[in-house]
Amino acid sequence: MHTQTIPALAGCVAAVALSVAPAGAAPNPGAAAMVRGAHFSPDTPSVDVYLTSFSGGTTTLALSNVGYGDVSKYQRLEPGLYTVGMRPAGASPSTPVVFSWKLDAKPGAAFTALAIGMNKSLQGRVLPDDVTPPPSGQARVRIIQAADRAPAARVAAEKGPVFGAKVPFAETTGYAPFPAGTWPVTASSAENPNVTTTTNITLTAGHDGSIVVLDDTKQGISVRFVDDAVGTDLPPAGPVATGGGSTAVVASRGPTLSAAAWTIAGLTFAATVALAGAALRRPRSQS
Amino acid sequence: MMVLMAMLCGASAALAWTAAHRDVAPATLNASASGTVLVARTPVRAGPLPVRIVIPTIAVSADIEPLHRAADGTLNTPQQWNDAGWYADGVVPGQRGPAVIVGHVDSARDGPAVFYRLRQLQPGDQVLVETSDAQNHRFVVDTARKFAKTSFPTELVYGPTPMAELRLITCAGSFDRASHNYSDNLIVTAHAAETPEL
Numbered sequence: 001m002h003t004q005t006i007p008a009l010a011g012c013v014a015a016v017a018l019s020v021a022p023a024g025a026a027p028n029p030g031a032a033a034m035v036r037g038a039h040f041s042p043d044t045p046s047v048d049v050y051l052t053s054f055s056g057g058t059t060t061l062a063l064s065n066v067g068y069g070d071v072s073k074y075q076r077l078e079p080g081l082y083t084v085g086m087r088p089a090g091a092s093p094s095t096p097v098v099f100s101w102k103l104d105a106k107p108g109a110a111f112t113a114l115a116i117g118m119n120k121s122l123q124g125r126v127l128p129d130d131v132t133p134p135p136s137g138q139a140r141v142r143i144i145q146a147a148d149r150a151p152a153a154r155v156a157a158e159k160g161p162v163f164g165a166k167v168p169f170a171e172t173t174g175y176a177p178f179p180a181g182t183w184p185v186t187a188s189s190a191e192n193p194n195v196t197t198t199t200n201i202t203l204t205a206g207h208d209g210s211i212v213v214l215d216d217t218k219q220g221i222s223v224r225f226v227d228d229a230v231g232t233d234l235p236p237a238g239p240v241a242t243g244g245g246s247t248a249v250v251a252s253r254g255p256t257l258s259a260a261a262w263t264i265a266g267l268t269f270a271a272t273v274a275l276a277g278a279a280l281r282r283p284r285s286q287s
Numbered sequence: 288m289m290v291l292m293a294m295l296c297g298a299s300a301a302l303a304w305t306a307a308h309r310d311v312a313p314a315t316l317n318a319s320a321s322g323t324v325l326v327a328r329t330p331v332r333a334g335p336l337p338v339r340i341v342i343p344t345i346a347v348s349a350d351i352e353p354l355h356r357a358a359d360g361t362l363n364t365p366q367q368w369n370d371a372g373w374y375a376d377g378v379v380p381g382q383r384g385p386a387v388i389v390g391h392v393d394s395a396r397d398g399p400a401v402f403y404r405l406r407q408l409q410p411g412d413q414v415l416v417e418t419s420d421a422q423n424h425r426f427v428v429d430t431a432r433k434f435a436k437t438s439f440p441t442e443l444v445y446g447p448t449p450m451a452e453l454r455l456i457t458c459a460g461s462f463d464r465a466s467h468n469y470s471d472n473l474i475v476t477a478h479a480a481e482t483p484e485l
Contacts (some may be wrong), residue, residue, distance in 0.1 A: 131449065207447060229447030232385070235444070235445030240456045242402065242457045243400075244368070245393065248461065248469070
């Protein structure tokens with residue numbers, strides 16, 4: 001057991017930085033970040049996921065006993081820098097992690113911390129999860145290809161969209177918009193057409209999600225859909241007209257408000273005077 | 288002052304809806320000129336619907352009206368000054384995604400309305416939404432910010448979220464007597480309290 005450096009980490013972190021700062025705006029400053037864990041390594045036993053804050057240094061058991069194919073619910077996370085680590089399920093927190101990587105958790109942003117690949121070449125990644133609205137009538141979808149039995153997978157709907165033409169095992173795609181609706185989605189190995197599965201997948205307009213391709217419990221593969229974020233298709237346009245104006249500050253009536261405003265102004269003035277007085281009285285030897 | 292405000296609230300609640308109010312949706316809904324397809328007015332919903340909102344710290348306890356988009360695409364507003372309104376073609380409070388509840392800050396003539404004190408909400412304050420199955424969904428305020436109506440943050444309000452969230456909206460800023468419109472929207476974001484914290 002060792003701490004593994006992940007070559008893809010730098011790329012991951014760059015992608016995180018890009019995805020959470022569209023057009024230079026944080027999605028929702030003051031909000032929490034969100035993180036979930038997932039296990040996509042077919043031959044790796046269940047794991048526990050730990051988070052360690054850079055600032056406090058405290059380690060939290062975020063998720064326990066995450067097995068192959070599991071995608072946890074999201075948990076809220078104070079924004080900041082974290083180390084995400086995984087240990088075999090039930091292992092003591094004092095034992096070394098299988099691997100660890102950095103998570104820059106921005107407010108309002110969401111992440112999936114996942115283990116992927118075969119055990120001998122296990123990789124840990126933190127994927128930024130999309131929270132951007134899809135175009136009207138569409139869903140934004142990515143593929144997480146975690147089926148070892150399909151070294152490269154084609155994921156497509158019959159007479160419908162092609163979600164991925166040749167996605168290698170242990171790779172994930174970026175999000176792309178696809179028409180909403182229920183699609184019979186077939187995932188199959190590009191090399192071996194006998195390795196194939198078809199499942200009805202419903203894409204809901206306004207949602208962001210992941211199509212996950214997995215080895216099944218027998219000899220084949222399976223495919224399923226996981227909602228990443230849920231939004232509103234065709235949101236109402238523009239602002240909301242929720243006021244009649246009778247308490248507006250410019251109103252000639254509304255004496256209660258004027259009184260309140262004067263009280264606040266008075267208190268603010270008094271506080272300012274008090275502060276100024278305190279500042280003047282302060283000894284100047286420190287300058 | 289609180290007593291006076293309560294009296295004003297009561298008075299405005301007792302008043303009938305005035306036809307002069309500009310937020311009333313047109314009686315008939317025509318296809319828009321641009322050919323945009325409007326969403327169904329009464330979507331089929333299987334689950335529970337929000338019926339009441341309670342915000343203890345600012346003494347809000349109000350019925351919830353279902354709201355839809357007006358013909359011009361904007362969100363209709365509650366017919367009663369002291370009702371809140373829920374965007375019924377969006378997310379149900381307590382389910383994943385951003386549920387949107389709006390309320391008037393004041394009436395046209397009779398003082399404060401249901402969300403008059405929304406400006407006093409602080410991060411950490413609780414908001415309770417009761418659904419028709421008698422469940423109470425508890426939310427905790429994260430942020431409260433004013434936005435000019437000319438730059439309304441549609442994505443912040445309606446955009447996808449990984450977890451169950453709530454947005455409360457009312458008016459703020461200065462009131463333009465010519466257009467009968469406040470300059471800003473006050474937008475409160477909150478998250479479902481039962482969601483696990485790390």
